[in-house]
Amino acid sequence: xxxxxxxxxxxxxxxxxxxxxxxxxxxxxxxxxxxxxxxxxxxxxxxxxxxxxxxxxxxxxxxxxxxxxxxxxxxxxxxxxxxxxxxxxxxxxxxxxxxxxxxxxxxxxxxxxxxxxxxxxxxxxxxxxxxxxxxxxxxxxxxxxxxxxxxxxxxxxxxxxxxxxxxxxxxxxxxxxxxxxxxxxxxxxxxxxxxxxxxxxxxxxxxxxxxxxxxxxxxxxxxxxxxxxxxxxxxxxxxxxxxxxxxxxxxxxxxxxxxxxxxxxxxxxxxxxxxxxxxxxxxxxxxxxxxxxxxxxxxxx
Amino acid sequence: xxxxxxxxxxxxxxxxxxxxxxxxxxxxxxxxxxxxxxxxxxxxxxxxxxxxxxxxxxxxxxxxxxxxxxxxxxxxxxxxxxxxxxxxxxxxxxxxxxxxxxxxxxxxxxxxxxxxxxxxxxxxxxxxxxxxxxxxxxxxxxxxxxxxxxxxxxxxxxxxxxxxxxxxxxxxxxxxxxxxxxxxxxxxxxxxxxxxxxxxxxxxxxxxxxxxxxxxxxxxxxxxxxxxxxxxxxxxxxxxxxxxxxxxxxxxxxxxxxxxxxxxxxxxxxxxxxxxxxxxxxxxxxxxxxxxxxxxxxxxx
Numbered sequence: 131x132x133x134x135x136x137x138x139x140x141x142x143x144x145x146x147x148x149x150x151x152x153x154x155x156x157x158x159x160x161x162x163x164x165x166x167x168x169x170x171x172x173x174x175x176x177x178x179x180x181x182x183x184x185x186x187x188x189x190x191x192x193x194x195x196x197x198x199x200x201x202x203x204x205x206x207x208x209x210x211x212x213x214x215x216x217x218x219x220x221x222x223x224x225x226x227x228x229x230x231x232x233x234x235x236x237x238x239x240x241x242x243x244x245x246x247x248x249x250x251x252x253x254x255x256x257x258x259x260x261x262x263x264x265x266x267x268x269x270x271x272x273x274x275x276x277x278x279x280x281x282x283x284x285x286x287x288x289x290x291x292x293x294x295x296x297x298x299x300x301x302x303x304x305x306x307x308x309x310x311x312x313x314x315x316x317x318x319x320x321x322x323x324x325x326x327x328x329x330x331x332x333x334x335x336x337x338x339x340x341x342x343x344x345x346x347x348x349x350x351x352x353x354x355x356x357x358x359x360x361x362x363x364x365x366x367x368x369x370x371x372x373x374x375x376x377x378x379x380x381x382x383x384x385x386x387x388x389x390x391x392x393x394x395x396x397x398x399x400x401x402x403x404x405x406x407x408x409x410x411x412x413x414x415x416x417x418x419x420x421x422x423x424x425x426x427x428x429x430x431x
Numbered sequence: 432x433x434x435x436x437x438x439x440x441x442x443x444x445x446x447x448x449x450x451x452x453x454x455x456x457x458x459x460x461x462x463x464x465x466x467x468x469x470x471x472x473x474x475x476x477x478x479x480x481x482x483x484x485x486x487x488x489x490x491x492x493x494x495x496x497x498x499x500x501x502x503x504x505x506x507x508x509x510x511x512x513x514x515x516x517x518x519x520x521x522x523x524x525x526x527x528x529x530x531x532x533x534x535x536x537x538x539x540x541x542x543x544x545x546x547x548x549x550x551x552x553x554x555x556x557x558x559x560x561x562x563x564x565x566x567x568x569x570x571x572x573x574x575x576x577x578x579x580x581x582x583x584x585x586x587x588x589x590x591x592x593x594x595x596x597x598x599x600x601x602x603x604x605x606x607x608x609x610x611x612x613x614x615x616x617x618x619x620x621x622x623x624x625x626x627x628x629x630x631x632x633x634x635x636x637x638x639x640x641x642x643x644x645x646x647x648x649x650x651x652x653x654x655x656x657x658x659x660x661x662x663x664x665x666x667x668x669x670x671x672x673x674x675x676x677x678x679x680x681x682x683x684x685x686x687x688x689x690x691x692x693x694x695x696x697x698x699x700x701x702x703x704x705x706x707x708x709x710x711x712x713x714x715x716x717x718x719x720x721x722x723x724x725x726x727x728x729x730x731x732x
Binding site: 144177191197205222223225226229234339 | 441443444446456469475476501506509523526530534572573
């Protein structure tokens, strides 16, 4: 799993800071999470192939999280895309995108499938044989969801030496991977565990932005491998959190700790801070495994 | 008069090319013309003060001309703007902006006054004592206007030496500037022309993008000082103009010549061209005074 931070700053784009957008590479899917203004240029800068993006997840309808979406959709058209695009986001997202396409008399060369969200409980919004995606309801000024992306438990790994020694026919490989016990050439039943290794433990990634300190989300993100949690402010400006419904670095660390995640990534820094190292220091007082998101940074998960 | 090109490329923003946006500084107004995605960052890069922009002119509702508008409006809010913002653009622009503000539950700390355009004839859309702005109806795939910005004839310039020699009281200065003949201290009527110089001849700027070759616009832009005219393609790709309703560099030069403008600026280059010098060469075969728009370039008019 690989996470590319395209932008991790709040509010307004500047010459050297970009609003929220990130790409999660999970089991060969490229999932785009949020899409602030300028995301398509950041995708180019990070050399991410546009055609591989088939699913876009929008947390909420504040501009710094989705004003780049209509431009990306338009560019997909100009590039001659013909494959489906799935967009998951709050109710209203379809209306605003379709209105802009209608006003521009844009021709449609590929299908856009909108999955509008309005539930206040976590729900499964994407699933295939390798990955699931659930919403993480958050608490912000407008209806907002985070998302939790989970790998499914993979197939068992074949112990080739053991299979040979057990005299098992090669044609059983697929069944063995799926965990079946197998009769060998002499008719003896061989236990699967004796000829396979455990699969890699599945990894998971939770994206939580924007939100105030909201421990109600913990059951949904419990034990994830990596949590990205917004930290718009430092504790010294905690008073600003109440009206704006944002979190401090300490709030984020508390969520990470209570959810027993392995690693926390901070982001969505207010533009009032010129030095973001202080976010890491503040969070580390509560939770040790902290990293700072930076535009263009790639995290291996 | 000063024209800053924020972006002059067509279609999709890239790492080093920006979609259409420009700022015209005319008689102390900063007029923003078109506002493709990323315009607010280009404004920062060109060190243009956001608060000085009070009028935004949008030619048409294709994304590369207005997808940056909602982001700029939002940033104005975040910066605490409290002065009026006037937006001139095709019918529909109000609906799309207001919908996005509504979905984001954006608070309004300044008034936005929409001037929606739907006339197919040129009309006066802004006027004060120093400047007028008229639409220039163009021909594109969607309803499109260019704009012509004209200085009004300024006050006459006082010839201080002549005024002294004619024994005229200082209190008449304002009247002299306005062109009045004045009785001097001895009661003799002094002709205004003998104590003043002509004002600077008023300058004018026409913006014509996007459009196919459309000579019907010539009466509206006749004799302007500077014409910016789109040139999406070179003649070698003229066949593409019919469907896309764009112009070639040669088309732009023909309009410049027929309208007897003093200078032509080309822009809105298709991203298929890596070298834009060929646009200038092609236009020069028809009209001599040609310049190439480039992102970040400033033209003194």
